[in-house]
Amino acid sequence: MIRALTGFSTRHAWKVIIVWVVVAVGMSVVAPMLLPRVTQSQTGDFLPKSYDSAVAMRIAEENFGVRSDAVTVTVLVARTDGAKLGAADQHQIEDVAAKLAKRRVVMPRNHDEPDFMTNDRSQTPKIAPAAMAPDRSFELLTVELTGNPQEEGVQGVYRAFRDSARTEFAETGMRTGFTGSLAQLNDTVKDHETAAKIGGALIMGLIVLLNVLVFRSVLAALLPLLAVSFVGIAASGVVAAAADLAGLKLDAGTPTLITTVLLGIGIDYLLFLLFRFREHLRSHPDQPARTAAAEVSGRVGTAITSAALTIVAAFATLGVASFGQFRSMGPAIALAVLVMLLASLTLMPALLAACGRKMFWPSRTLRHTPREGVAARYGRFVARRPLMVLAASVALLGALAAGTVGMKMDYSLGDDKKTAAAATAAEIARAMPAGISDPTSVYLTAKDGAALDAGRFDGLAKALGKVEGVGQVAPTVISQDHRAARIDLYLNVDPQSDKARALASGPVRAAVAANAPAGTSGHVGGIAAIFADVADAVDHDLAVVFPVAAGLIALILLLLLRSLLAPLVLMIAVGLGFAATLGAATMVFQHGLDRPGVTFTLPLVLFLFVVALGTDYNILITDRLREEMGRPGPARAAVARAVQHTAPAITAAGIVLAGSFASLVATPGTEQMAFALTVGILLSALVLSLATVPAVAALLGRSLWWPLRPTHTPTEPPRTVPTPQPAPDHFASY
Numbered sequence: 001m002i003r004a005l006t007g008f009s010t011r012h013a014w015k016v017i018i019v020w021v022v023v024a025v026g027m028s029v030v031a032p033m034l035l036p037r038v039t040q041s042q043t044g045d046f047l048p049k050s051y052d053s054a055v056a057m058r059i060a061e062e063n064f065g066v067r068s069d070a071v072t073v074t075v076l077v078a079r080t081d082g083a084k085l086g087a088a089d090q091h092q093i094e095d096v097a098a099k100l101a102k103r104r105v106v107m108p109r110n111h112d113e114p115d116f117m118t119n120d121r122s123q124t125p126k127i128a129p130a131a132m133a134p135d136r137s138f139e140l141l142t143v144e145l146t147g148n149p150q151e152e153g154v155q156g157v158y159r160a161f162r163d164s165a166r167t168e169f170a171e172t173g174m175r176t177g178f179t180g181s182l183a184q185l186n187d188t189v190k191d192h193e194t195a196a197k198i199g200g201a202l203i204m205g206l207i208v209l210l211n212v213l214v215f216r217s218v219l220a221a222l223l224p225l226l227a228v229s230f231v232g233i234a235a236s237g238v239v240a241a242a243a244d245l246a247g248l249k250l251d252a253g254t255p256t257l258i259t260t261v262l263l264g265i266g267i268d269y270l271l272f273l274l275f276r277f278r279e280h281l282r283s284h285p286d287q288p289a290r291t292a293a294a295e296v297s298g299r300v301g302t303a304i305t306s307a308a309l310t311i312v313a314a315f316a317t318l319g320v321a322s323f324g325q326f327r328s329m330g331p332a333i334a335l336a337v338l339v340m341l342l343a344s345l346t347l348m349p350a351l352l353a354a355c356g357r358k359m360f361w362p363s364r365t366l367r368h369t370p371r372e373g374v375a376a377r378y379g380r381f382v383a384r385r386p387l388m389v390l391a392a393s394v395a396l397l398g399a400l401a402a403g404t405v406g407m408k409m410d411y412s413l414g415d416d417k418k419t420a421a422a423a424t425a426a427e428i429a430r431a432m433p434a435g436i437s438d439p440t441s442v443y444l445t446a447k448d449g450a451a452l453d454a455g456r457f458d459g460l461a462k463a464l465g466k467v468e469g470v471g472q473v474a475p476t477v478i479s480q481d482h483r484a485a486r487i488d489l490y491l492n493v494d495p496q497s498d499k500a501r502a503l504a505s506g507p508v509r510a511a512v513a514a515n516a517p518a519g520t521s522g523h524v525g526g527i528a529a530i531f532a533d534v535a536d537a538v539d540h541d542l543a544v545v546f547p548v549a550a551g552l553i554a555l556i557l558l559l560l561l562r563s564l565l566a567p568l569v570l571m572i573a574v575g576l577g578f579a580a581t582l583g584a585a586t587m588v589f590q591h592g593l594d595r596p597g598v599t600f601t602l603p604l605v606l607f608l609f610v611v612a613l614g615t616d617y618n619i620l621i622t623d624r625l626r627e628e629m630g631r632p633g634p635a636r637a638a639v640a641r642a643v644q645h646t647a648p649a650i651t652a653a654g655i656v657l658a659g660s661f662a663s664l665v666a667t668p669g670t671e672q673m674a675f676a677l678t679v680g681i682l683l684s685a686l687v688l689s690l691a692t693v694p695a696v697a698a699l700l701g702r703s704l705w706w707p708l709r710p711t712h713t714p715t716e717p718p719r720t721v722p723t724p725q726p727a728p729d730h731f732a733s734y
Helices: 002-011 013-038 052-064 087-101 152-170 181-215 218-246 254-283 289-320 324-345 347-360 374-384 386-404 420-431 454-465 498-515 527-561 565-592 602-629 635-666 671-705
Strands: 070-079 126-132 139-146 174-179 440-446 470-473 484-491 520-525
Touching: 002 013, 002 289, 002 324, 002 347, 013 218, 013 347, 052 440, 052 484, 052 520, 052 527, 070 152, 070 181, 070 420, 087 126, 087 139, 087 152, 087 174, 139 152, 152 174, 152 181, 174 181, 174 420, 181 218, 181 254, 181 420, 181 635, 218 254, 218 324, 218 347, 254 289, 254 324, 254 347, 254 602, 254 635, 289 324, 289 347, 289 527, 289 602, 324 347, 324 527, 374 386, 374 635, 374 671, 386 565, 386 671, 440 454, 440 498, 440 527, 454 470, 454 484, 454 498, 484 498, 498 520, 498 527, 520 527, 527 565, 527 602, 565 602, 565 671, 602 635, 602 671, 635 671
Parallel strands: none
Antiparallel strands: 070 139, 070 174, 126 139, 440 484, 440 520, 470 484
16 A cells, blocks of 8 residues: 555656645645634643542632633732832722723734734733732732733733833833733743744754755755645644544644654655665666656655554554643644655655656766765674674663652743743742732532532631641632632742642642531632642553553554564663653753752653654664565674665654754743753664664574564665765765
8 A cells, every 4th residue: 555655656746746735835824723723721721620620620610700711910010119009009000900901902913914814812901909018019910811822912912911001000100010821921932032043943954954965965955844844834734623623622832842743753754765765776777766766665655654653653642641731732743743654655755756866966976886984884883793782872771761760750830930020920929928929729619509608618718827838818709609619828839839739739638628618519729739630640641651652652563573572672672762861851950950850741751752753763774674684694794784774864864853852942841851852862863773773683683583584585686886986975875
């Protein structure tokens, strides 16, 4: 089937290319309209409905009218001269707040973008007084906006409101500060905006430069980037449309992650094809380019399909996760990879067939047989000294894996403490409980649905006030239908910290369970309680997803390699790579930079990315090992040839994919993930695939394929060897 698909694509190259261009253009219109509808940023919305904080959120929405898409901004208002606020100042603040609450905030528009592609987020904010500082140095206002904070339109509305509020209060002699998740995100994005642009440009430049150095061709340098960009656009649209049809909600960061993954693996797959295409053209100089493209695509397409299906299987296992963010992210990435796989079997072979030998213009390397390069010498070294290479690679991986000793999980949000929003939050915390702008709320309902009154919860409120870490307890609020009650707690610690999470999930919930009036049920909500439940959900998912994903990957390797020993070797290798990567991240962030630990999602995300994507390279080297061992001659000579032909392709592809993940460092809150994925991919490509696996193959020989042996293939017909190339080619073909 794979050869039939690649054969059709090479025979009808231009038709296939045109279809892909049309699809990409169409999806470029669909994706921007659908993505805001299928993404959400409220972490609590991804929790299973049975979790305590999820029940609390449901009561807040149903009984207190809290909107699930509401985002609260806390505004600090103080006199510019630093004096205490008087009665007249309070009246001025009330007047300005009332004026702002009546003014519709118009979303800034990008005039280059058509109206039908823009989701208008213009709205009138809800503004209410929150609290006065005990020393009357400032007053707090709460401003409620609606929408996904990750969406540019919502951020634009916030900036427009912020600027308007600053101007209005400044005219009355007041200064303002803004804090909250939306304010923090906006400040962080702004601070990282330049770095993100530079990082993206550097990655694009790296890809082009690497291809120029490898192929010495303009077309081969630019075409992979252009083709993968088109496929990425198409994949984003397909994922958005599928999520919309299925009613799934994606995390706001998933589209960026999909783009990064597709850029990396798409360039990888096209590089594998280009290297093998060049090698084939050199050995068959008289063969028509379309025929060569069909043969190469069919041969490499099998390995690419197996590699892509490994990624799909790994991420599809997230569909069994209980945490909704994982449950939607996994299938979304899996679907996007399937789109890239389809492009690898259709669009990319079509490009090879359409361009032919011109793909490598103006390079003349196709006319010459390259002299021996670094890859050939390294291949012979691995074949001669496999035990030394294996020992060195295992020692390196083991040393890095030792970093996992004492590893801790960090469940805090990891916000940048140097932003204006963080400075405002710190100013508030110096005069009031740190949780004043983001309270932990206790919601109560009668088990029999009876009406409630505030006095019934006085005992609970007193008990909550005695909990160490609770700075203040607000008066009990009864819903309009008298079916629910709410008690807000203002913690003395940052509500987004690990301490707040432990406080909400431990002493606060224990106090509610012990002191809730008879006949009522209490549930703890708020960001601290939400992340406590997220921690539990992630721990559960780690125990479920790890074995399921490992089993599926092992099954794919078993079917591909038709061996029992080879899949075992690869699984042990990628397991070492995963442990080494996690250890490196722990050493750098927890032990080196003195962070509380590694971010709680890192082990699961790292397992999927490093094991699934890293297995790509192992599949490619193993596939070539089996091909070379199928030829007559010593097994170690086959290992040397396999390394010689695959090392340049795997090295280039690994650098490209690692560079793609490194660009995530400019995205707020992803520094650990960017570092770990970059290290993990480099270890998988340069250590596991080019050292550990070939060394084991050299030691085991053809026994690696037990209980089967690779069948001997007839020797290739004599090659036409033109004039030798005067300079060595260090980038021999895959």
